[in-house]
Amino acid sequence: xxxxxxxxxxxxxxxxxxxxxxxxxxxxxxxxxxxxxxxxxxxxxxxxxxxxxxxxxxxxxxxxxxxxxxxxxxxxxxxxxxxxxxxxxxxxxxxxxxxxxxxxxxxxxxxxxxxxxxxxxxxxxxxxxxxxxxxxxxxxxxxxxxxxxxxxxxxxxxxxxxxxxxxxxxxxxxxxxxxxxxxxxxxxxxxxxxxxxxxxxxxxxxxxxxxxxxxxxxxxxxxxxxxxxxxxxxxxxxxxxxxxxxxxxxxxxxxxxxxxxxxxxxxxxxxxxxxxxxxxxxxxxxxxxxxxxxxxxxxxxxxxxxxxxxxxxxxxxxxxxxxxxxxxxxxxxxxxxxxxxxxxxx
Amino acid sequence: xxxxxxxxxxxxxxxxxxxxxxxxxxxxxxxxxxxxxxxxxxxxxxxxxxxxxxxxxxxxxxxxxxxxxxxxxxxxxxxxxxxxxxxxxxxxxxxxxxxxxxxxxxxxxxxxxxxxxxxxxxxxxxxxxxxxxxxxxxxxxxxxxxxxxxxxxxxxxxxxxxxxxxxxxxxxxxxxxxxxxxxxxxxxxxxxxxxxxxxxxxxxxxxxxxxxxxxxxxxxxxxxxxxxxxxxxxxxxxxxxxxxxxxxxxxxxxxxxxxxxxxxxxxxxxxxxxxxxxxxxxxxxxxxxxxxxxxxxxxxxxxxxxxxxxxxxxxxxxxxxxxxxxxxxxxxxxxxxxxxxxxxxx
Numbered sequence: 108x109x110x111x112x113x114x115x116x117x118x119x120x121x122x123x124x125x126x127x128x129x130x131x132x133x134x135x136x137x138x139x140x141x142x143x144x145x146x147x148x149x150x151x152x153x154x155x156x157x158x159x160x161x162x163x164x165x166x167x168x169x170x171x172x173x174x175x176x177x178x179x180x181x182x183x184x185x186x187x188x189x190x191x192x193x194x195x196x197x198x199x200x201x202x203x204x205x206x207x208x209x210x211x212x213x214x215x216x217x218x219x220x221x222x223x224x225x226x227x228x229x230x231x232x233x234x235x236x237x238x239x240x241x242x243x244x245x246x247x248x249x250x251x252x253x254x255x256x257x258x259x260x261x262x263x264x265x266x267x268x269x270x271x272x273x274x275x276x277x278x279x280x281x282x283x284x285x286x287x288x289x290x291x292x293x294x295x296x297x298x299x300x301x302x303x304x305x306x307x308x309x310x311x312x313x314x315x316x317x318x319x320x321x322x323x324x325x326x327x328x329x330x331x332x333x334x335x336x337x338x339x340x341x342x343x344x345x346x347x348x349x350x351x352x353x354x355x356x357x358x359x360x361x362x363x364x365x366x367x368x369x370x371x372x373x374x375x376x377x378x379x380x381x382x383x384x385x386x387x388x389x390x391x392x393x394x395x396x397x398x399x400x401x402x403x404x405x406x407x408x409x410x411x412x413x414x415x416x417x418x419x420x421x422x423x424x425x426x427x428x429x430x431x432x433x434x435x436x437x438x439x440x441x442x443x444x445x446x447x448x449x450x451x452x453x
Numbered sequence: 454x455x456x457x458x459x460x461x462x463x464x465x466x467x468x469x470x471x472x473x474x475x476x477x478x479x480x481x482x483x484x485x486x487x488x489x490x491x492x493x494x495x496x497x498x499x500x501x502x503x504x505x506x507x508x509x510x511x512x513x514x515x516x517x518x519x520x521x522x523x524x525x526x527x528x529x530x531x532x533x534x535x536x537x538x539x540x541x542x543x544x545x546x547x548x549x550x551x552x553x554x555x556x557x558x559x560x561x562x563x564x565x566x567x568x569x570x571x572x573x574x575x576x577x578x579x580x581x582x583x584x585x586x587x588x589x590x591x592x593x594x595x596x597x598x599x600x601x602x603x604x605x606x607x608x609x610x611x612x613x614x615x616x617x618x619x620x621x622x623x624x625x626x627x628x629x630x631x632x633x634x635x636x637x638x639x640x641x642x643x644x645x646x647x648x649x650x651x652x653x654x655x656x657x658x659x660x661x662x663x664x665x666x667x668x669x670x671x672x673x674x675x676x677x678x679x680x681x682x683x684x685x686x687x688x689x690x691x692x693x694x695x696x697x698x699x700x701x702x703x704x705x706x707x708x709x710x711x712x713x714x715x716x717x718x719x720x721x722x723x724x725x726x727x728x729x730x731x732x733x734x735x736x737x738x739x740x741x742x743x744x745x746x747x748x749x750x751x752x753x754x755x756x757x758x759x760x761x762x763x764x765x766x767x768x769x770x771x772x773x774x775x776x777x778x779x780x781x782x783x784x785x786x787x788x789x790x791x792x793x794x795x796x797x798x799x
Contacts, residue, residue: 240492
């Protein structure tokens with residue numbers, strides 16, 4: 108029916124809203140409606156926030172993230188460390204050993220070179236701590252008022268061990284759901300810094316590389332069935348996405364989900380739900396029930412996994428994917444955020 | 454002598470100027486003074502605009518570019534096609550077969566989704582034409598006035614054939630210098646679109662993938678000693694950088710450098726030197742003198758190489774690298790641009 112005389116009503120499609128960048132339902136719609144049809148179905152297996160490539164006899168993970176966090180420097184980190192660790196964590200979530208990063212800088216005219224130097228130094232330190240090299244990059248400058256100091260886009264390559272197959276497809280009824288620590292600190296730290304809220308004690312970002320704990324799990328023979336770092340959209344969005352993709356029902360015990368008193372108090376003050384607040388050093392892992400105890404032991408051995416906890420399980424119920432949280436008040440069905448709870452959090 | 458009581462005078466370092474994004478001497482200083490010391494010396498062999506990685510028994514090329522061109526759509530292309538082809542060309546300049554791309558989008562609140570769809574479609578078409586997949590991506594949104602519609606950062610991975618070793622180190626006295634076509638069209642097309650100059654006939658960007666002609670050269674056994682796409686800074690900057698890195702003297706015959714009458718006229722009007730104007734579908738190749746004729750034959754067989762020409766040679770003179778252009782008026786020594794001739798050209 109369509110032809111040159113029946114143009115699509117593209118002018119009616121609207122404009123970009125802040126929620127399109129929130130990592131929730133609006134972002135998903137943009138990707139599904141605009142980008143995927145335009146780029147065609149990728150022949151390689153698509154992963155959340157990454158792709159797997161078979162190259163030269165090995166399997167590579169390949170991922171990218173753009174970082175527009177504001178403020179550029181915040182308690183517990185800065186855009187530079189975030190740009191390195193965020194991409195390293197995406198590789199780790201594919202089960203990959205991070206190898207190399209690229210970094211593209213979009214600088215605003217008038218940005219202080221002293222601050223750029225601090226941010227670059229932070230990137231270097233973060234990369235060295237993880238054992239990854241920043242091997243290539245690019246720099247562009249836009250006029251005053253067309254940027255916001257600096258935006259950084261990193262891409263990363265990692266090597267996936269032969270035996271690893273991580274993803275929603277590997278999730279099975281009976282699997283247990285683990286998180287690597289208390290939730291919501293990154294988002295609250297950013298909001299507090301942005302709004303000038305002086306929480307006492309101050310909330311620091313949880314920004315941390317998840318690669319070492321994932322590597323140790325894999326080395327110990329505990330191949331997680333699915334891994335996800337709990338960034339934009341937080342724990343709740345990650346669980347809903349995985350349940351939907353895996354077509355399983357998750358039962359989460361609300362009282363087992365670790366949230367610090369400081370984050371809980373700040374979230375109430377800001378009208379936020381900590382389960383939806385972004386983290387930058389927290390993961391959820393789906394493992395076989397028999398692996399739960401040794402996996403928790405490994406996570407807790409790492410400084411950034413000391414607060415690891417088992418929070419739920421994959422139920423035996425059939426049917427379409429959904430996430431049920433068991434609370435004192437009864438069962439709550441979790442949804443994706445429709446827009447963006449916290450803009451420019453990463 | 455330095456210590457905690459002797460802080461560096463970082464506050465005196467100044468601010469980002471437009472020229473820091475121009476690809477000339479200011480950009481080079483930023484990379485050398487700020488980024489490289491912060492990131493540490495990369496253990497892999499650094500290449501211009503790309504890095505080589507040895508992974509799983511093969512050699513990979515890895516590169517990234519951020520694109521901030523304005524206007525977003527211009528005669529002969531748009532930011533989407535540019536983001537795909539620009540990164541593919543960087544891979545081709547490493548002698549690599551492009552495999553996969555990532556794409557990070559920084560969208561400004563209020564940007565028309567219809568235009569984003571056009572740009573995404575253009576990316577898809579460009580990728581399909583080159584035979585490369587866009588396999589992973591990310592989307593962020595910034596507030597109105599903190600962006601300019603859309604910025605795109607692509608990264609790319611390519612596979613380098615075992616026999617290929619391309620770079621300034623392979624340049625030898627006696628090598629000839631080839632270009633793949635007439636110069637300066639991309640920069641002039643952008644400037645004309647931006648300034649509303651209606652050249653007749655209109656100048657279209659030379660935007661084109663250089664990967665097919667490079668692949669054919671390599672398949673024919675003509676391994677170029679050095680390749681460079683002539684983007685920001687144009688022919689002159691590329692030649693100066695290669696001469697400096699290779700520590701050789703280049704003699705360029707000015708009358709042999711192809712520039713169309715339209716570009717020459719527009720350049721005079723705009724006060725630009727076409728040798729410094731950006732291209733997005735032109736390369737310079739250094740090949741052994743014996744390979745000059747077959748290499749030119751191969752380049753000219755491609756639509757985007759029809760205007761290929763031999764423009765000079767590597768002289769036998771010793772000493773530090775420099776580029777001499779032989780003109781009617783005598784010898785001219787070429788320099789890097791100190792700032793940015795044309796802002797936001799790519």
